[in-house]
Amino acid sequence: MKAVTAFAPATVANVSCGFDILGFAIGDMGDRVKVSLSDQPGLRVVSITGDGGRLPLEAEKNTCTVAIQAFLDRLNANQGLDISLMKGLPLGSGMGSSAASAAAALMAVNELMGTPFTKTELVPFAMEAERVACGAAHADNVAPSILGGFVLIRDYAPLDIVKLPVPEGLYTTLIHPHIELRTADSRSVLRRQISLQDAVVQSGNIAGLISALYTSDLKLLGRSLKDVIAEPYRALLIPGFYELREAIQKAGALGSGISGSGPTLFVLSESREIAAAVAKVSEEVYAKIGLGVDVSVAEVNPIGAYVIESV
Amino acid sequence: MKAVTAFAPATVANVSCGFDILGFAIGDMGDRVKVSLSDQPGLRVVSITGDGGRLPLEAEKNTCTVAIQAFLDRLNANQGLDISLMKGLPLGSGMGSSAASAAAALMAVNELMGTPFTKTELVPFAMEAERVACGAAHADNVAPSILGGFVLIRDYAPLDIVKLPVPEGLYTTLIHPHIELRTADSRSVLRRQISLQDAVVQSGNIAGLISALYTSDLKLLGRSLKDVIAEPYRALLIPGFYELREAIQKAGALGSGISGSGPTLFVLSESREIAAAVAKVSEEVYAKIGLGVDVSVAEVNPIGAYVIESV
Incomplete structure (x- = not known):
């Protein structure tokens, strides 16, 4: 060789x-x-x-x-x-x-x-x-x-x-708005101290998410996909974050999050059709904002x- | 009826x-x-x-x-x-x-x-x-x-x-030292704010623990049984906590924690024999301290x- x-x-x-x-x-x-x-x-x-x-x-x-x-x-x-x-x-x-x-x-x-x-x-x-x-x-x-x-x-x-x-039939939509986001900025907005209550909520959600992966319970996976520690602060660095989240929920997505330190967002859906619908509404949200975006759909x-x- | x-x-x-x-x-x-x-x-x-x-x-x-x-x-x-x-x-x-x-x-x-x-x-x-x-x-x-x-x-x-x-063969030892511990006191020692780092460590451990329950990976379960949020503060209210933890680790336990808000401690072990050995060393630790203790062994x-x- x-x-x-x-x-x-x-x-x-x-x-x-x-x-x-x-x-x-x-x-x-x-x-x-x-x-x-x-x-x-x-x-x-x-x-x-x-x-x-x-x-x-x-x-x-x-x-x-x-x-x-x-x-x-x-x-x-x-x-x-x-x-x-x-x-x-x-x-x-x-x-x-x-x-x-x-x-x-x-x-x-x-x-x-x-x-x-x-x-x-x-x-x-x-x-x-x-x-x-x-x-x-x-x-x-x-x-x-x-x-x-x-x-x-x-x-x-x-x-x-x-x-x-990996549960079968889990699709992801990646949404990459054309903005530059430095990792340093994305880290600097995080709080060094968080409330005990938020830590408990985060624990419950990650425990639910892990359980959902083992049982292929995609509804539980969707309910668990909530980040109360980083997302509330990092979301402010991503234009259109909340409009987008509402639009993809309406499109039937299980849940979403910020990929790495952003600006790319990932969305998880229980079928290729929903993942494609999520891609479509994402393009519409960024077209309205006037920002370029790359969108792709793939299986996990x-x-x-x-x-x-x-x- | x-x-x-x-x-x-x-x-x-x-x-x-x-x-x-x-x-x-x-x-x-x-x-x-x-x-x-x-x-x-x-x-x-x-x-x-x-x-x-x-x-x-x-x-x-x-x-x-x-x-x-x-x-x-x-x-x-x-x-x-x-x-x-x-x-x-x-x-x-x-x-x-x-x-x-x-x-x-x-x-x-x-x-x-x-x-x-x-x-x-x-x-x-x-x-x-x-x-x-x-x-x-x-x-x-x-x-x-x-x-x-x-x-x-x-x-x-x-x-x-x-x-x-519930993984097969998982035994618990309950150790109930004869002290009165008010739930209010046990809650008051908790920190309202915790570091982001501790929250991440806790997340990793609960994720590992949930995974271990699904895969019956008792070694992973043991590595994951660590509480960095409540235990470091509540341990101070339980006489002999750290001596006990060392003794039960030597006896081969997978891990331990405070049950509820204490003062009872629970220990998880991968066999009835180890759970019984844990019970024995626990009695020895509290005999040395001069405090009464109830100890019992049971399956989950x-x-x-x-x-x-x-x-």
Whole structure:
């Protein structure tokens, strides 16, 4: 084997009441990474496509190479590698773009090196890439991008990851209004202190959501998709948030939330038809506001990252 | 049918990271209530045994009659009833004593009146009794006492109750140190504001605990049984709390918590042998302190309240 190409999907992190602990993988949008053996020592990013020239080729700044370097360090390996990144996800949109690149890179290099690690064991390497990309070693995008489905990050010290079941027929609509929202701003509006009452409400909702995933009780899932901790503050940074929420509820959605730190919103629905209706009303809301928007519909992705080709 | 006798088990509320939202039913300890048709109008408590004379016979103060009155009011029924309460649970111990009385009374009257309500529909009537007994219409004791197993109270407005599965082989040790602890004191030590970080940790743990119940992953259950919101403050009101926690961990327990608002502690273990070992070390800890303690071992009760006899 001389070269492996792998794919990793987009993800939604901060899933409503699962603020900071829950993410899920989305449909078939994602990034592809090809990793090839090289006779020259070290890691080289030989090409990046689909990013509009915005991503750094320097190995120490690129999430693919940072992840692969962490992987090689753990193996005490010193293999020279060439890396090609084909972006399928828009940057900075709250769809886990940097995480998908790292996840695809790790799937490819793991296969190329004889699969020394399980998927779950790859997560910490991808977290190193998140540290470079976002300033914090979050797992709530990288873990679902690698593992697929809904993934709970119960704890970080030590890392405790729980793959959760995906109810059949669960569709997501992603709504990406064309505004720039800095993660720093999105974090700064959060309250450092919250009321005990809000914490209890959030606990009840995440408990209901986890139960709903195991029992495929989509009505319970809908009732549980409420975030009283982050959303009330972050919603103010997203134009049209409340109009949109009302419109998608009328369209029959189960529930919604802010993906990652925004500005993308995710909506969950119990059929492709409702998810498409949600997409339509979202376009109407943003047309009225006069803001551009990208909207897409996809199933929740139960598979996560996978190898496309080995040569 | 002229008279029905029903049983309802003890319960643990505030199950660690499930503070204010999660309870479970315990073994075969509990209260029995006999409800008999009477030609005289109104509700009468004709006898109470096992309470050491501490419980009120007045209908408006007794949890059995308050619950039954709420039940009759909903039916617009005006049946005269005689009520006999046989307490099997100590009062004010944090084992859901008042809840078990109300739950048994409701099971009995529901059967006597031709089962107009499901078990879940009985919960709001029992909550009325809790309002009288504790000053707040909690459901986290009454719901598991009626339904059995682990029960999530996701929300109160409207009431949203989720019965959760019970992993096989899960045993609880109840440790009741002989101190008096007023619920008001136990509530007053709680912080009204908590850090966002603690709220996220609590969310991760309750999510892990719910997942563990569905997958019977008892190790995950043990890792998740951590309460960072209430326990750090309430522990200070319970003599020997930290020595005890260390001792039961050494004895192999999965985890522990304060039952209700204390002073009873519950411990979960993956076998009857470990639960018994936990009981033994608990007695040793309190013997060293010089404080009396009641200790008991039981399975988690998956059934809840049931009718013993109809005549």
